[in-house]
Amino acid sequence: GEDVEQSLFLSVREGDSSVINCTYTDSSSTYLYWYKQEPGAGLQLLTYIFSNMDMKQDQRLTVLLNKKDKHLSLRIADTQTGDSAIYFCAVANQAGTALIFGKGTTLSVSS
Amino acid sequence: DVKVTQSSRYLVKRTGEKVFLECVQDMDHENMFWYRQDPGLGLRLIYFSYDVKMKEKGDIPEGYSVSREKKERFSLILESASTSQTSMYLCASSPLEGDTQYFGPGTRLTVL
Numbered sequence: 001g002e003d004v005e006q007s008l009f010l011s012v013r014e015g016d017s018s019v020i021n022c023t024y025t026d027s028s029s030t031y032l033y034w035y036k037q038e039p040g041a042g043l044q045l046l047t048y049i050f051s052n053m054d055m056k057q058d059q060r061l062t063v064l065l066n067k068k069d070k071h072l073s074l075r076i077a078d079t080q081t082g083d084s085a086i087y088f089c090a091v092a093n094q095a096g097t098a099l100i101f102g103k104g105t106t107l108s109v110s111s
Numbered sequence: 112d113v114k115v116t117q118s119s120r121y122l123v124k125r126t127g128e129k130v131f132l133e134c135v136q137d138m139d140h141e142n143m144f145w146y147r148q149d150p151g152l153g154l155r156l157i158y159f160s161y162d163v164k165m166k167e168k169g170d171i172p173e174g175y176s177v178s179r180e181k182k183e184r185f186s187l188i189l190e191s192a193s194t195s196q197t198s199m200y201l202c203a204s205s206p207l208e209g210d211t212q213y214f215g216p217g218t219r220l221t222v223l
Contacts, residue, residue, distance in 0.1 A: 008151075028209065035214075042115075042201055042214035043154075088154070092209035097161070098144065098169070099212055103153030 002026050002093050006102035014111045018076040022089030022102055025070065029092035032065060033099065034074045037086040046087070047074070076107075084109045114138070115215035117202050123221045130189040132218050134202030142208055143185035145169075145177065148199040148217075160185055161208060192222045 004024045012018045020034075030051055035043040049056045049063045049072070056063045062075040072091075076083055086104040093100050118133035136143065144159040146169075156169030158177040166177050174196060178186045185204075189196055199219050203212040 030209070031211065033211065040217075040219075042216045043203075043212075045211060045213065048211065090212075096209035097167070098156060098159055098209065101154040103151070 002100050004089055004091060004100050004102040006087075006089055006105045008103065009106050009108070011108045011110065012079050014079060014081055014109055016079055018079045018083070018107055018109075020074045020076075020087050020089075020105045020107065022072040022074075023070055024072070024089070024091045024100075026094050027070075027091040027100075028094050028096045031092075032063075032072050033090040034061075034063065034072075035088040035090060035101075037088065037104070039085075043088060079107075079109050081109045081111055083107060115202060115204055115213050117200075117215040117218050119218050120216060121219050121221075123223065124189075124192050125223055126193060128189075128192050128222075130192045130220065130222075132187040132189075132200055132202075132220070134185045134187070134204075134215055135183055136185075136204040136213070137183065138204065138206070138213070139182065140204035140206050140213075141182075142205045142210075143179065144203040144205075144212065145175075145185065145187045146201045146203065147171070148201055154201065157187065192220075194222050196220065197222045 036046040060077045089102040090099040145157045146154040160179040202215040
C-alpha cells in the first residue's frame with residue numbers, strides 16, 4: 001500500500017545544517033510537501049516542490065526530489081532554535097484524493 | 112490568507128458523552144478533512160468530504176461520524192466518547208483533491 005517513511009528524530013547544534021529525509025512508495029502527486037508543526041499548534045505549510053523539479057531553494061530551505069528513488073529531503077541551513085519542531089513530509093495518494101503524511105521528524109536544536 | 116478555525120483548542124469530556132468538534136474554513140475550499148494525531152503514529156485520516164453532504168471514510172473512521180451541511184463547515188462527531196479517543200484532532204481544507212492542505216490549530220480532546 002501507499003506509505004511515507006521518515007526518521008523520527010534529528011538533533012543538531014544551532015548554526016549547523018539539518019537534513020530531514022523522506023521516502024514514499026507510490027504517489028500521483030503533482031506537488032510534494034513539507035509541513036512544520038510547532039508545539040501545541042496545527043500543521044503549517046513550509047514549502048513544496050513540483051514533481052517535475054529536482055530542487056527548490058527558498059531562503060534557508062532546500063528541497064531535493066529524486067523521483068527515481070522516491071526520495072524527498074528538506075535541508076535547513078544555519079539551523080536556529082526556532083526551527084525546533086516536528087516536520088512532516090506529505091504526498092498525494094495514488095487516487096489523488098488525499099495527502100498521505102509521514103509520521104513526522106522531531107527536530108531538536110541545541111544552542 | 113487561508114483561515115481554518117476549530118471551535119475549541121482544549122476539550123475535556125466524560126466517557127459516553129456525545130462530542131462535537133467544529134471546523135470552519137473561509138476560502139471556499141471544496142475538500143475538508145479530519146485527522147487525529149497521536150505520538151508515534153503521526154496523522155491518521157478519519158473522514159474527508161469533497162462536497163457538501165458528501166463524505167468518505169479515511170483510515171480510521173470507527174467510532175466517528177461527520178456532517179457537512181454547508182461548504183465552509185465540517186463537523187466531527189464522537190457518538191459515545193471513549194478514553195481511546197483522547198487525542199489531538201486536526202481539521203484541514205484544500206481547494207482540490209490531492210492538493211495543498213491548510214490546517215486549523217487543532218483541538219486537544221481528553222476523554223475521562
